Amino acid sequence: MPSEAVSRLGEFAVRVSSFPLRVERTTCGTESAAIELALESVRRLRSEGAASRIRSVEVRRVDDCRPVFSASYFDPEQGLSxxxxxxxxxxxxxxxxxxxxxxxxxxxxxxxxxxxxxxxxxxxxxxxxxxxxxxx
Known part of the structure; x- marks a missing residue:
């Protein structure tokens, strides 16, 4: 395994999907830093309501496909009719x-x-x- 891949195994990735067809990925060294970064995007998502271009926010371990944290435009907290x-x-x-x-x-x-x-x-x-x- 390349040394770069080995060094990233403990990291967390924040994925913010926006409409239309835009995905931003950021890598953080700790889960708490990744979730804090994700929560900033979620606060922006929730404050903009139906006008938000953000559709989903997810935090995953780089070496695992299961989300540690996720939020969606279609969650009830968004307050959409x-x-x-x-x-x-x-x-x-x-x-x-x-x-x-x-x-x-x-x-x-x-x-x-x-x-x-x-x-x-x-x-x-x-x-x-x-x-x-x-x-x-």
Whole structure:
């Protein structure tokens, strides 16, 4: 095992996912430092409410896949109404493929990404996105 990998085994990684398609990763030497850093992002997430671009915050050991701490935009503590949560889920469902397809079109690729199956637990598939107005 490379010495760099061995030296990182006791570290903790903080992962902050933002909308659309942005992920920030930071590594901390101790669990308490990682959780404190994560809590700063969670405070920002909660204070911005439905307008927040942050979708999830997680802390994991570098050598383990299970989260030590996690918070989500869709947690009840966020205080979203059902309509706000639904709009965010719909936009988060279609926007990554919209961005990918725009990149494909710009490079004259011969393929496009489909939207994939609609998660039935979110309710009916809307004709247009309630957040951005895109026709689905």
């Amino acid at each position: 059902d309509a706000e949560a639904y709009a965010a889920r719909v936009c988060g469902w279609h926007l990554p493929r919209d961005i990918l397809n725009a990149n494909y079109m710009a490079s004259n690729a011969r393929w496009r990404a489909g939207d994939g199956p609609w998660p039935q637990e979110w309710g009916p598939l809307p004709e247009t996105c309630p957040s951005c107005g895109r026709r689905i």
